[in-house]
Amino acid sequence: LAKTTQPISMDSYEGQEVNITCSHNNIATNDYITWYQQFPSQGPRFIIQGYKTKVTNEVASLFIPADRKSSTLSLPRVSLSDTAVYYCLVDPNSGNTPLVFGKGTRLSVIA
Amino acid sequence: DTGVSQDPRHKITKRGQNVTFRCDPISEHNRLYWYRQTLGQGPEFLTYFQNEAQLEKSRLLSDRFSAERPKGSFSTLEIQRTEQGDSAMYLCASSLALYGYTFGSGTRLTVV
Numbered sequence: 001l002a003k004t005t006q007p008i009s010m011d012s013y014e015g016q017e018v019n020i021t022c023s024h025n026n027i028a029t030n031d032y033i034t035w036y037q038q039f040p041s042q043g044p045r046f047i048i049q050g051y052k053t054k055v056t057n058e059v060a061s062l063f064i065p066a067d068r069k070s071s072t073l074s075l076p077r078v079s080l081s082d083t084a085v086y087y088c089l090v091d092p093n094s095g096n097t098p099l100v101f102g103k104g105t106r107l108s109v110i111a
Numbered sequence: 112d113t114g115v116s117q118d119p120r121h122k123i124t125k126r127g128q129n130v131t132f133r134c135d136p137i138s139e140h141n142r143l144y145w146y147r148q149t150l151g152q153g154p155e156f157l158t159y160f161q162n163e164a165q166l167e168k169s170r171l172l173s174d175r176f177s178a179e180r181p182k183g184s185f186s187t188l189e190i191q192r193t194e195q196g197d198s199a200m201y202l203c204a205s206s207l208a209l210y211g212y213t214f215g216s217g218t219r220l221t222v223v
Contacts, residue, residue, distance in 0.1 A: 043214025101153030
């Protein structure tokens with residue numbers, strides 16, 4: 001599985017847009033990029049998944065450049081409740097390889 | 112169905128005792144995963160099942176650990192002769208093939 005690298009932590013004020021970038025230089029052709037969010041004392045929660053270009057849902061947007069060696073999770077107008085750890089994962093999407101989590105990015109939203 | 116359920120939420124045990132955790136996945140999900148998470152780290156894969164078959168085990172899963180999923184429904188994770196290093200959050204997740212994982216809230220184990 002391709003390794004991912006993302007910042008250990010980020011701070012943001014409420015109402016700002018937050019962009020978390022993840023690098024995955026060795027991503028394979030069939031791999032998807034998936035992001036999970038984890039609050040304290042809870043399991044991770046699936047946020048968004050994409051293969052290329054841009055994906056948007058009610059929670060976030062995911063931008064993937066043409067070379068797919070990186071991706072950016074964008075959280076619009078964050079609130080205090082967005083304080084969490086965000087994990088970027090490369091997912092073979094075959095169902096045969098369990099997901100591998102790194103340490104994630106700890107986002108702290110400040111009032 | 113309200114998601115993945117794990118029981119108990121918290122467990123405190125003395126070193127050397129055996130503990131068993133239970134996970135009830137989303138009913139139509141055929142895959143079930145166990146992860147372990149320590150403070151400041153991401154979840155680490157332990158093992159997973161497709162239906163009742165255990166398909167992969169991590170090298171983290173020493174011979175003191177055993178997992179079962181009888182009849183392809185709920186799963187149990189047992190740790191024998193617990194050690195202080197086993198203290199962690201044990202997370203269960205389920206999925207349908209090719210879809211994202213749904214995690215439970217975990218069982219926090221403290222070995223004293």
